[in-house]
Amino acid sequence: MTGTNVQNEAEHSGPSGYAAARLRLLTEGARSGPPRRAALAELTDDWLAGLFTAAAGEVKGASLVAVGGYGRRELSPRSDLDLLLLHDGGDPGAVAALADRIWYPVWDLGLALDHSVRTPAEARKTAGEDVKVQLGLLDARHLAGDQSLTAALRTTVLTDWRNQAPRRLPELQELCAERAARQGELQYLLEPDLKEARGGLRDATALRAVAASWLADAPREGLEDARRRLLDVRDALHLATGRATDRLALQEQDQVAAELGLLDADTLLRQVYEAARVISYASDVTWREVGRVLRSRAVRPRLRAMLGGGKPGAERSPLAEGVVEQDGEVVLARAARPERDPVLPLRAAAAAAQAGLPLSLHAVRRMAATARPLSVPWPAEAREQLVTLLGSGRPTVDVWEALEAEGLISRFLPDWERVRCRPQRNAVHLWTVDRHLIETVVRASEYTRRVSRPDLLLVAALLHDIGKGWPGDHSVAGEIIARDVATRIGFDRADVTVVSTLVRHHLLLIETATRRDLEDPATVRSVAEAVGTPGTLELLHALTEADALATGPAAWSSWRGSLVADLVRRVAAVLAGDAPAEPEPDAPTAAQERLAIEAFRTGSPVLALRAQTEPAADEDPAREPEPLGVELLIAVPDQPGVLPAVAGVLAVHRLTVRTAGLRALRLPDDVDEGSVLLLNWRVAAEYGALPQATRLRADLVRALDGSLDIAGRLAERDAAYPRRRGRVAPPARVTVASAASRHATVIEVRAQDAPGLLYRIGMALEKAGVRVRSMHVSTLGSNAVDAFYVTTGTGAPLPEPDAASVARTLEETLRA
Incomplete structure (x- = not known):
């Protein structure tokens, strides 16, 4: 049945006809995504307009308005209907009766309804008091009744929003930040909320509101596609669960993936993460631009007065060859020529990370569009700039994301595309594979003073899980990839061997220390043979700790750290030429011996409980000790x-x-x-x-x-x-x-x-x-x-x- 036939059936059959037409529309496999949402909105528009017309009678000066998601025609199968009954303040009883004759048929069909009845003045006042209401009214769309009433309200609300933008936008930004703190980052969560998490549909709506203010605008490339993808996933989620939910729970991901025609749940999550990453990055850029514009509005009048009314130019401070700071961002110098300087993107990124400043969106896009590829192997400067970027600590994350958003990371490291946005279905891991690699780099940057080759540590940290994009043991696959990447970026043969060894054995120390008997000489010898040299052991020790700390709280503790340190000490002795001693039974402590004697003499078990604590994993003395639970000591014949x-x-x-x-x-x-x-x-x-x-x-x-x-x-x-x-x-x-x-x-x-x-x-x-x-x-x-x-x-x-x-x-x- 065509969309026109569905509408005709709904128009001539009342609520039951609408319900049947709606059901048919939602079960048509060929109609999904934006076409189905548009058809569902149009079908609902016609039905509600019919309800209004039949119920209005002699009521004049009233209109029915779709707001929020319905106003944007973004109706998912279980979406609320956001409706405003707008009236000019005439007969209150007639308006109330009109509202009842519209709301009750909606409720009778079991549809969720978010409704309000207001005059234009009341709507304007409520919007002025509540930024969420104002956002909904920015998407107001006329359905039925007095169209001039709706048009006047739209004009008034939009004018107020633009006039009040310097005050309301910081308020909106704060709401977005509070929501992100509660819901987390959509691009990393295993069970994300598609609407409320950072990078979700709420943030996409906020970006539309910023654009409507005329104060700033979001980077538009890819943004509409990202929004559409999240809406498509929400549609499939509603159909799979039969509920109005925005949380993509683990047990429903396979069914949602099948509904969308995707290979599996991992493919689904990866697409969700990619969409969220686009929206998150656009939000970062947009809110930074809002802040810059608001600061300039506050400062420029005073500067102009000091300079005699002339227009002041933005100060530009050199940071590196072809790279300057301007207005709190890193931009390209006027004389910079990315098309002639293939190292410029890495030089600009390293300068931005070292300065703790964001890379300008326009600078990144220009470099992505015009910079020539690096020669293979890379020139020494390119390798040095990469190491500088990786060693810059926490600012590396934002700079790396800016490069990644424009495709520069995959251009430098083609294997990166396989781990980009790849989920890790393990409760221990907090991040996707690619973000975990960058978090490990950040942690490793803290240990560059304790190793003799910090450059090799940082590159190994960047590559240690790169094999997770390939089938089989990721350490084995990663060794091959790391060897290729290290050669391509210009390390010599000996350094390439060290980097590939670190990647191959990045789990060796933690797995051996926690799962093997360190008193057994075979344990120590096997690790020494795998590591090979004291220098590699030193780097592997630092990489192990950085990797575990970047994984999550459950992956590292002082207890695990002490086991690894003990293993490293034993292996270092073997690499120095000392043969591991055959194990001798540990002499029991006095408490252990006392329990053992009592158990033997009584012929039954004896036990003791003792509470334990240890320092926190980061060994910060200001933090409370980390609870270890209870030590249970049992002696049994x-x-x-x-x-x-x-x-x-x-x-x-x-x-x-x-x-x-x-x-x-x-x-x-x-x-x-x-x-x-x-x-x-x-x-x-x-x-x-x-x-x-x-x-x-x-x-x-x-x-x-x-x-x-x-x-x-x-x-x-x-x-x-x-x-x-x-x-x-x-x-x-x-x-x-x-x-x-x-x-x-x-x-x-x-x-x-x-x-x-x-x-x-x-x-x-x-x-x-x-x-x-x-x-x-x-x-x-x-x-x-x-x-x-x-x-x-x-x-x-x-x-x-x-x-x-x-x-x-x-x-x-x-x-x-």
């Missing part, structure tokens, strides 16, 4: 089933295991021959207070003697408190880390963290008949990565076939 018993009891009591260590402790000769298992774990309550130590001990005794049904208790808990549905987690993966230790077999488990996970692992290992010599538990967001050093009953590493069988059985158990 050596017997089967200790690991699953302890893990199960903690899960039953809603305690989250953050780190866990387990080892056998020989008793002093003067006590008795025998062994006690010592567990040193760090735990935290999921919520509420910690349980008492006496309760934990009592349940542990019951778990060890079999009278506590842990599996049943956990099943009851899961049934009573089902977890929120969301994106399906990838299946667990269990591998054997060959050659990781000469003294034990290392089995590594990667799985979705969940209550009882460690209990299930412990039970599976117990059934396999292996002994857990030690373990290293690490949880990052929702991901658990645990390493278990296991042996046979005689204390030897498992034969390869047995190790593979245990890993396979454990993986099947966790996937069941």
Whole structure:
């Protein structure tokens, strides 16, 4: 059915006809995007105009006006109808009756309605008091009734807006900033609000209002396409959910992507992020221009008076060859010739970042349009300017975004396009891949004084995750890309090798320190062989910390930092020529020995709880200590089933295991021959207070003697408190880390963290008949990565076939 036929049906069949026509319009697959929104607005216009005409009767001096999103004809399937009944102040009863005869049919159809009834004076007064109302009226559109009444209101509101712009625009900017602080940045959120988040539809509307003020205008290139893309996604979201929602939740992204004909949810998010980035950048440029114009309006009259009425010229201060500062921005000098100076974009960017100033939009666009490509390999100046830009700290972010907005970054680094706006579906990561790389550069710039080659550190920070745009292990792919990029920008062969090694092994230190036994010589030797030289180790240490800090709060702490530093110290000794010593059992502390003796003599577990804190990850002494949870020290007579018993009891009591260590402790000769298992774990309550130590001990005794049904208790808990549905987690993966230790077999488990996970692992290992010599538990967001050093009953590493069988059985158990 054509749009005209749909309208005719609606006009001749009343509300039911409109509802049927609306439904048909929304289910026509061929009509989507702007055509469907326009058709829906036109259909609704005709229906509401008919309602008004039928209800108005003898009422004169009234009109029906669409405002806000409806005024802009941006009706999504579940959008509110924003309506204003405008009247000249005549018979109040007649106006109220007219309103009822319009509003009630809308409500009867279940449509959301945002309505008001006002005279032009009342509408003008309300707009003057509330900038949100004024924004809605800027998009006022006549639907029915006295058209001159609507036209007069539009003219008045627009005139007021332009006259009051110096006062109202700062107010609007503040509202945008407050909303951004509440909702976050659309271009980085995994579950973004398409309307309210920074870079969303609200900001696009604000830019239209700024343009209407005639005080400043937004960069228009790509802006309308970005707005259209977000509206298309919102349409699909409304159809997929059947609700008036603007939040793109994880569980709905696949369906929304399918509705839009996109490959998958990642493709959807990437398009959303790209649109948000265009709007965010346009907002930055526009609000900066608003501020500049308002400052100039305030300053110029005084300057003119001082200069005898002459028009003052803007002061230009040189920053670099061809680059000057003017009016708080970095612009090109009058003599600059980008078409003859291919290094100019990098020189201007480095100067802007060093000065902490924004790059002028016009300067960036001119360079993007006229600058010649750099020769390959790059000239030395280009490489030096890139390193200067990367080493400028926080100002690098804004300058990099300005270059990226005009396509210059992808021109310098073609591989950048694959990671641009790429989402990271991991709660640990705060940023998209490309922004994470820049955040790592910013963090790495703080460590340039502690390494001998800061240039290599900064370039490796920029490239360390560049392989995430390719299939397979991103570190392996990244090594190849980094080698190519480092060669292209002019590093010699030795430096290229260092950069590619850093990219290949950027996760080596943190993964080894948190998942391997640092006392095992094989652990230290393997890292030393991968790193190769003391200089590379120094750079890798700094890169590891910068990468973790740029990832998010869950990726780094002083505890992790101390483990990495310990590993680096051991590896540095090996690289200096010292052979790693064979591990000797750590002498127990007095407290540990006391617990072990008591456990052996009583034949039952003994435990102690001790609260812990540590300095914050940035080691800022002004900040409060970072809570570590509680240290749980347990001594248990050596017997089967200790690991699953302890893990199960903690899960039953809603305690989250953050780190866990387990080892056998020989008793002093003067006590008795025998062994006690010592567990040193760090735990935290999921919520509420910690349980008492006496309760934990009592349940542990019951778990060890079999009278506590842990599996049943956990099943009851899961049934009573089902977890929120969301994106399906990838299946667990269990591998054997060959050659990781000469003294034990290392089995590594990667799985979705969940209550009882460690209990299930412990039970599976117990059934396999292996002994857990030690373990290293690490949880990052929702991901658990645990390493278990296991042996046979005689204390030897498992034969390869047995190790593979245990890993396979454990993986099947966790996937069941």
